[in-house]
Amino acid sequence: MTILRVGVLALQGDVQEHLLAVRGCGAEASTVRTPDELERVDALILPGGESTTMSRLLQVFDLEMPLRDRLAGGMPTLSTCAGLILLSREVLDGRPDQIALGILDVSVRRNGYGRQVESFEADIAIAPLGVAPFRAVFIRAPLIEEAGPDAEVIASFGDNPVAVAQGPHIGLCFHPEMTDDLRVHQLFLERAAAALEVSAA
Amino acid sequence: MTSDKTSSNGHEPHTGGVRVKRGLAEMLKGGVIMDVVTPEQAKIAEDAGAVAVMALERVPSDIRRDGGVARMSDVGLIKEIIAAVTIPVMAKARIGHFVEAQVLQSLGVDYIDESEVLTPADEEHHIDKWQFDVPFVCGARDLGEALRRIGEGAAMIRTKGEAGTGNVVEAVRHMRAVQGGIRRIASMRPEELMAEAKHLGAPFDLVQEIHRTGKLPVVNFSAGGIATPADAALMMQLGCEGNFVGSGIFKSTDPEAYAKAIVAATTYFDKPEVIAEVSAGLGKAMPGLDVASMLAGELLATRGW
Numbered sequence: 001m002t003i004l005r006v007g008v009l010a011l012q013g014d015v016q017e018h019l020l021a022v023r024g025c026g027a028e029a030s031t032v033r034t035p036d037e038l039e040r041v042d043a044l045i046l047p048g049g050e051s052t053t054m055s056r057l058l059q060v061f062d063l064e065m066p067l068r069d070r071l072a073g074g075m076p077t078l079s080t081c082a083g084l085i086l087l088s089r090e091v092l093d094g095r096p097d098q099i100a101l102g103i104l105d106v107s108v109r110r111n112g113y114g115r116q117v118e119s120f121e122a123d124i125a126i127a128p129l130g131v132a133p134f135r136a137v138f139i140r141a142p143l144i145e146e147a148g149p150d151a152e153v154i155a156s157f158g159d160n161p162v163a164v165a166q167g168p169h170i171g172l173c174f175h176p177e178m179t180d181d182l183r184v185h186q187l188f189l190e191r192a193a194a195a196l197e198v199s200a201a
Numbered sequence: 202m203t204s205d206k207t208s209s210n211g212h213e214p215h216t217g218g219v220r221v222k223r224g225l226a227e228m229l230k231g232g233v234i235m236d237v238v239t240p241e242q243a244k245i246a247e248d249a250g251a252v253a254v255m256a257l258e259r260v261p262s263d264i265r266r267d268g269g270v271a272r273m274s275d276v277g278l279i280k281e282i283i284a285a286v287t288i289p290v291m292a293k294a295r296i297g298h299f300v301e302a303q304v305l306q307s308l309g310v311d312y313i314d315e316s317e318v319l320t321p322a323d324e325e326h327h328i329d330k331w332q333f334d335v336p337f338v339c340g341a342r343d344l345g346e347a348l349r350r351i352g353e354g355a356a357m358i359r360t361k362g363e364a365g366t367g368n369v370v371e372a373v374r375h376m377r378a379v380q381g382g383i384r385r386i387a388s389m390r391p392e393e394l395m396a397e398a399k400h401l402g403a404p405f406d407l408v409q410e411i412h413r414t415g416k417l418p419v420v421n422f423s424a425g426g427i428a429t430p431a432d433a434a435l436m437m438q439l440g441c442e443g444n445f446v447g448s449g450i451f452k453s454t455d456p457e458a459y460a461k462a463i464v465a466a467t468t469y470f471d472k473p474e475v476i477a478e479v480s481a482g483l484g485k486a487m488p489g490l491d492v493a494s495m496l497a498g499e500l501l502a503t504r505g506w
Contacts, residue, residue, distance in 0.1 A: 011468050012231040012252060014224075033469065048228045049252065050288055056250040057468055060461075061475075081228070095247070095287060110287055116311035117334045119221040120214035133212075139224045140289065140311070178224050 002198045004189060007032035007041030011057040013049020013082060017177035021185045027200060035066040043076040043168075043192040046083025048139065048175050051091075051110065054082060055099040064099065071103055076168030076192035078185070084171040085110060085142050092145065104171045105148035106164055112143020113173075124174075126155040126163055129183050136162065136174035144173060168195035217334030222356035225289065225312065225336060226420035229253055229357075229443055233433065233464050234422070236260050236447040238278075240285035246450070249460030253289040253311070255445070256282040261318045261365030261501070262448035262487065271319045273301040279308055291338070296505045297323025299332075306335040312357070313337045315350075317504035318364045318447075327505065330354030340424065342375045342502055344382025345401030348411075349506075351419055352404040358417060360441070361502040362425015365448050367489035369426045369435065371502055376423055376439045387415040425502065428453075428486045430466030430476050437470030452487035459483060 008018045010031035022029035022045070032038050044067075046054075058064045071077070079087045090107040091100050113119070119140055123133035136157070144161045147153050154170075155163035162173040168191055176184035193200035232252030237243040243254045258274040259267065273294055283290045289311035294301035296315055301322075305313050315328055317340050330337040331354035340361035341347035347358045360379070362372030386397060386408060398408040410418055423436035424445035433444045444467050453459040462479040469475035497503070 010231070014227040014230060016230070017227065049230070050228070050232060052247060052288060053232055053250045053252050053464070056248075057465070060465065061469075093287065115309045116221075116225055116289065116336065117306065117309065118216060119225065120216045121218060121220055122214045123212050137220055137224055138214075139221055139228055175224065178220060178227065 003028060004043060004193050004198050004200050005041045006043050006045060007038065008045045008047060011054045013047040014177060015047050018045045018047050021177045021182055024182050025186050025189055027189050035063060038063065038066050038070060042196055042198060046077060046079040046086055048081035048083065051082040051085040052095050052098055054086060058099060068101065071101060074168065076195050077103065078188040079171045080175050080177065081139065081141055081173065084108060084173060087171055103169055104164060104166055105150035106144050106171065107146040108142040109145050110142055111140050113138055113141045116140055122157060124155050124157050124162060128154055128187055134181060134183065135179050137178045138174045141173045168192055222336035223419050226357035230420060231468060232443050233467050234291065234445045235450050235460060237282065240281045242451055243282045243285045245457055246460055247286045247288050249457060250464040251288060251460065253291055254282065254286060255291045255314065257293065260448040260451060262452055264318060265365040273305065276308065279310065283309060293319055295319040296321040297326050297328060299328045302328050302333060306333055310335060315339050317361055317501045321504050327353050341379065343378040345403045347379055347417065348401065348403035348407045351407060355419065357420050359422040359424040359445055362423065363492050364425045364501050366426050366492055367428040367449060367487040368492050369432045370492055372423050372425045372427060372436060373439065376436060376441055379421065380440045383411055383416060386411045428489065430462045430480050433463045434466045434470040434476050437467060443467065448487050454484035
C-alpha cells in the first residue's frame with residue numbers, strides 16, 4: 001500500500017502550522033505552489049489566510065485549472081477559514097472576481113463573525129470525534145450561512161454550522177492547526193486514505 | 202504568558218486572547234501589507250493581492266519630507282478605508298500613545314502598529330498592549346527590542362528598517378540581527394540564558410522560550426525600505442515571514458504593477474525566474490535615499506528602544 005502524500009497550498013497563509021500538524025500525525029506533507037507540485041500530492045489542505053490573495057495568485061500563476069481538474073478527479077481536501085471560502089459554492093460579501101470552486105455545498109459570508117476584535121475561541125463538539133470538546137479558534141472567520149443537502153454538518157456553534165464534511169472533503173470555519181489537538185487532521189487523513197485506498201501514514 | 206487577559210475554558214466565546222491576536226498575524230504570513238492613504242489606493246492594494254492595508258494620511262517618505270509632528274491618521278479617513286476593502290485594515294498609533302490606540306480599537310481597526318514612523322508620544326514607555334483586545338505589531342532593530350515589545354504584549358514584530366527611504370539596507374541589518382540573536386540563544390547552554398537576558402534587556406521567560414523553540418513566539422515581518430520585488434524576496438530569503446511595503450508602491454511610477462509584482466515575489470521568493478518575470482517592464486521604483494549620509498535626527502528607527 002502506498003503512503004498518502006499531503007500537500008498544503010502555500011500561496012499565502014498559515015502553511016507551516018498545517019505542515020507540522022500533518023507530520024505530527026505521521027504522514028508526509030509538502031508545500032504546493034506550482035502545477036507540478038500539485039501533481040505530486042494525493043490530498044490537499046487549503047490553509048487560513050486571505051482568500052482574495054490566494055484567489056488572485058491561483059489565477060495569475062496558472063494553478064486554478066489544474067486545481068479544478070484534481071478536484072474533479074476526487075482529490076480529498078481539508079480546508080480552514082480562507083480555504084473553506086475558496087471551496088464553497090457561494091461567497092457573500094466577497095469580491096466579485098474571487099474564486100468559489102463549488103466543492104462544498106455551502107454558502108459562506110466572509111468575515112461573517114466580525115472584525116478582528118470579535119475573533120474568538122470556544123469549545124465545540126465535532127460529531128465524528130465523539131464527546132471530548134475541541135478548542136476552536138475563529139479569526140475573522142467566515143460564517144456558513146447555509147449548508148445544502150450535500151454537505152453534512154459535523155459541528156455547529158450557536159445557530160450556524162462551523163464544520164462540514166462532504167465525501168472526501170472536510171471544511172472548517174476555524175483553525176485546528178492553531179492548537180496542539182491533531183484530531184481533525186487525523187480524521188482527514190483517515191478519510192482521505194480510505195477514499196483513495198492508500199495508507200494514511 | 203502571565204500578563205494575558207483572563208483566559209476562559211468552555212463554550213463561551215473568549216475574545217482578545219493571545220491565540221487570536223497572534224493568530225491573525227499567522228494568517229497574514231507569506232503576504233504583503235501595503236501603506237495606503239485613500240480608499241482608492243486601498244482598493245488597488247486589495248485588487249493586487251495585498252493581505253492587509255495600513256491606513257495612513259501620508260506615506261513615510263512624505264512624512265519625512267514634510268517634517269513636523271506626525272500623529273494618528275484622521276478618523277474619517279480610517280473609517281472610509283475600512284469600508285472600502287474586505288481585507289484587514291491596520292493603522293498606526295504613536296509610540297506610547299495609548300489613547301490613540303484606544304481610539305483605533307474603537308474604530309474596529311484589525312491591527313495597530315505602534316510605530317516609529319509617527320512622532321513618539323512617550324520616549325520612555327511603550328503602550329501596555331496586554332490591555333487591548335486588538336492586536337499590536339511593533340518595530341524592532343534587534344532581538345532584545347523584539348522581546349521587549351513581545352513582553353509588553355505585541356502579537357507581531359516587524360523590522361524597523363528605515364521607513365520612507367526606499368533603501369533596504371536597514372531592514373536587512375535588523376532582520377539579520379534578530380535572526381542571529383535567535384540562533385545564538387538556541388545554541389546556548391541553559392545556565393547562559395540569564396546573562397543573555399541581561400545583555401539583551403529582554404524578559405527571561407522569552408529568552409528561555411526561544412532557547413526551547415528556536416524561534417520567535419510571534420510572526421516576524423520585514424518593513425522599512427522595501428521598494429522592489431527583489432527587495433521583498435531578499436527579505437523572505439533572509440527569514441522574514443511577510444513584507445510591509447510603505448512608500449515603495451504608491452511612490453513608484455506604476456503602483457498597480459508594483460503592488461502585483463511585490464505580492465508575487467513574496468510568494469515565489471525562492472524562484473528567481475518568477476521574480477525576473479514579474480519585474481519586467483515595471484517602470485521606475487520610488488526614488489531612494491542613502492541612509493549612511495543622513496543625519497542622526499533624520500533617522501526614524503532610533504525612535505523607541
